[in-house]
Amino acid sequence: MSDRKNLRWQDVRVGIFIFVGMAFMFFIILVVGTNTRKFTSKYTLHTFVPNVISLNPGAYITIAGIKAGTIGDFEYTTREGKFGVHISLFVEHRFKKWVTTSSKATIKTLGMLGDKYVEISLGLANEKALEDNDYIPANPPFDFESLLPKAEQAAxxxxxxxxxxxxxxxxxxxxxxxxxxxxxxxxxxxxxxxxxxxxxxxxxxxxxxxxxxxxxxxxSSLYDNLDRLTKNLDQILRKIDKGEGTIGKLVADSTLYKNLQNATANTDSIMRKINAGQGTAGKLINEDAAHKNLEGILKELNLILQDMQKYPQKYFQVKVF
Structure with missing residues (x-):
């Protein structure tokens, strides 16, 4: 009877030992497989990307190439009116001062077709460090698969x-x-x-x-001549702009314009009077009687001149003392 009890107790101890060993192995596999440090203090950051590109929860996070945490859960959400994926980032506290407001998260690939991970860039030394549950902006992820159609087209x-x-x-x-x-x-x-x-x-x-x-x-003579010509032209233009000289007065002084305007107005007034038959010139141009009288006077004057040529003694008397 005692032998049977001893045998059962040995079986129980062996079973307990096997169970503890399997639990320890499972814990080791869990820690190694998920790249986690179970006993390291962490804080949480959040980011938003339009596409995780095969990134898996539990993938590791690097800061300047050094492993600094793990990826948490994914959740579909919207941000600034766009659909995308919310990612939780579990970062170890010892890296907190290196992650500031200018830091950015980027999904990268280990090798050409390797596993995905998140790289967090170093911030600036004079900036405030991100706190627990803060948001860190993300760079657009590089999608290698989107290049394959273009590469095929190029080929x-x-x-x-x-x-x-x-x-x-x-x-x-x-x-x-x-x-x-x-x-x-x-x-x-x-x-x-x-x-x-x-x-x-x-x-x-x-x-x-x-x-x-x-x-x-x-x-350099051509350059010198051009330089002198440019300076002379500049001086001339300055004088014209100041109203100096005849051309300057023509350009800058309004007196000539006013005189021309007055002369034009006076000429227009005279022409209107002439066309209306006013004055001697108007009557000579517009009235037939004045024209006929003038024509008669000219004819009589012509006859007198002809008579003076034929009979000058009638008009001129010469006395000799």
């Missing part, structure tokens, strides 16, 4: 580009264009080389201050 265009290059090379080798002639025709190549040689000689002569262009480039 599809490569054969077309290669075909175009091949066609261009064929035209350069045997085509009728200028480049083909330069490559294949020795006469054209010699002409091109001669043109390059002439151009080199021209630039050399210009560098040596030879010819008109060389003097224009190296001599």
């Amino acid at each position: 599809n265009t490569i054969p077309l580009v290669l075909t175009s290059i091949e066609s261009l090379l064929q035209k350069l080798q045997s085509g009728p264009g200028t480049m083909a002639m330069m490559l294949n025709d020795s006469v054209t190549a010699q002409s091109f080389n001669s043109s390059l040689a002439n151009l080199a000689a021209l630039t050399a002569s210009m560098n040596n201050k030879q010819g008109s262009f060389g003097k224009l480039i190296h001599s």
